[in-house]
Amino acid sequence: MANRRLNLSKEGKDLLESIAVSLDIERVNAIKLSLAKGLASDNQDQIDTSSTPKWLIPDGIIKDKEFLMFKHLVIHKAGTVLNEDDIQKRMLFYIEKGIRVIHQDLKNKNSLDDSRFVIL
Numbered sequence: 491m492a493n494r495r496l497n498l499s500k501e502g503k504d505l506l507e508s509i510a511v512s513l514d515i516e517r518v519n520a521i522k523l524s525l526a527k528g529l530a531s532d533n534q535d536q537i538d539t540s541s542t543p544k545w546l547i548p549d550g551i552i553k554d555k556e557f558l559m560f561k562h563l564v565i566h567k568a569g570t571v572l573n574e575d576d577i578q579k580r581m582l583f584y585i586e587k588g589i590r591v592i593h594q595d596l597k598n599k600n601s602l603d604d605s606r607f608v609i610l
Contacts, residue, residue, distance in 0.1 A: 491561075492553035495546055496582045501538070503545035505593045512596050512605050518551050521585060525552070527609065528588030529563050537586050547585075 498506070510520040552560060564580045565572055572580070592609050599608040 491557050492550040493547070493557060493581060494578050495549045496578065496585070497544035498547050498582070499539040499586065500541040500543055500545065502541075502586045502589050505589045509589065509592050509596065513609070521547060521551060522556065523609070524588035524592060525560055525581060525585045526588065527591050528584030528586070529560075529567060531587060531591045533587070533591060537583070537590060539583075539586050547582075552581075 506517065506520055506524065509524070510517050513520065513523075515523070560581065561577055564577055564584065567584075568576075568580065595608050596605055599605065
């Protein structure tokens with residue numbers, strides 16, 4: 491079990507790159523962190539994901555036990571039974587959402603704060 495290919499918006503990809511650089515982590519870990527942060531966020535703002543060109547998140551980045559955990563968190567957050575396509579769409583939504591939440595947290599930190607503590 492693993493994620494399928496997902497198309498991240500151009501804005502999301504640019505923000506993801508800046509997050510990876512700010513936190514000094516690999517892009518794969520930034521994606522997982524964004525998914526977790528998106529799931530944890532209660533922010534109900536709409537996200538514009540229409541910017542192009544889209545960036546392809548390869549399949550298999552989130553796999554095995556991690557995928558199973560995120561899958562069940564997505565289902566729990568939805569509060570209803572979801573098919574595989576809906577789970578993948580919601581994962582992409584939460585990744586996009588988490589990227590923006592982390593970016594906003596990093597943008598609002600003061601110069602003395604450690605970026606890694608700010609996103610907690």
